[in-house]
Amino acid sequence: MYRYAAGKLRGLSTLKxxxxxxxxxxxSTINQMMDYFIPEDTESSDGAHHRQAxxxxxxxxxxxxxxxxxxxxxxxxxxxxxxRKAPGEDALNSEILLxxxxxxxxxxxxxxxxxxxxxxxxxxxKRSIIIPIMKPEKEGxxxxxxxxxxxxxxxxxxxxxxxxxxxxxxxxxxxxxxxSNQYGFIPQKSTVDAALAVKQFAQSHIRQRNYIIMVSLDIxxxxxxx
Numbered sequence: 025m026y027r028y029a030a031g032k033l034r035g036l037s038t039l040k041x042x043x044x045x046x047x048x049x050x051x052s053t054i055n056q057m058m059d060y061f062i063p064e065d066t067e068s069s070d071g072a073h074h075r076q077a078x079x080x081x082x083x084x085x086x087x088x089x090x091x092x093x094x095x096x097x098x099x100x101x102x103x104x105x106x107x108r109k110a111p112g113e114d115a116l117n118s119e120i121l122l123x124x125x126x127x128x129x130x131x132x133x134x135x136x137x138x139x140x141x142x143x144x145x146x147x148x149x150k151r152s153i154i155i156p157i158m159k160p161e162k163e164g165x166x167x168x169x170x171x172x173x174x175x176x177x178x179x180x181x182x183x184x185x186x187x188x189x190x191x192x193x194x195x196x197x198x199x200x201x202x203x204s205n206q207y208g209f210i211p212q213k214s215t216v217d218a219a220l221a222v223k224q225f226a227q228s229h230i231r232q233r234n235y236i237i238m239v240s241l242d243i244x245x246x247x248x249x250x
Contacts, residue, residue, distance in 0.1 A: 106118070
């Protein structure tokens with residue numbers, strides 16, 4: 025998998041298409057993956073919710089501006105990145121950016137404050153290299169949903185994401201806006217904590233001889249569809 029992700033091993037499996045035929049060359053295989061992983065986002069297929077979301081995107085924000093990023097804030101976010109992680113197409117990892125920041129901290133921070141002030145995420149920072157990794161299953165590897173798309177975006181874009189996420193998380197926690205039963209995407213919480221909560225709930229009702237019903241949902245391609 026490392027050799028494949030690093031570009032040292034070429035080739036993709038042939039894939040089954042929607043009409044039960046199979047791709048017969050590398051381009052048709054790539055097209056099949058892209059159609060599945062990145063569906064078209066067209067206004068003609070919008071529902072009422074999506075039309076409202078597009079409309080809101082075009083309206084000016086009426087909230088007051090957030091306070092600018094501080095140099096310490098940018099440095100702390102950069103230092104949390106693992107320099108061993110694969111960079112995006114610009115080949116700049118976090119260690120390189122950290123060295124740049126240490127030499128021109130004011131100018132470096134100002135770039136991100138301009139993005140914050142304008143509400144702008146540069147298009148070139150959104151470009152990604154998509155690496156399809158096969159899921160650890162032994163059957164059906166010629167089906168596109170058995171692959172997981174790993175997107176490698178430029179670290180400069182990851183940094184802007186991190187800065188914004190930290191601000192959002194601070195707002196959510198400071199104002200107690202998260203449900204106590206949420207375990208995903210919460211610092212110092214995990215699936216183990218969720219399992220223990222279910223266990224404690226079940227044990228308390230078993231002692232009372234009550235009935236217990238649990239519903240578990242697994243939505244196929246939930247992240248891609250969202």
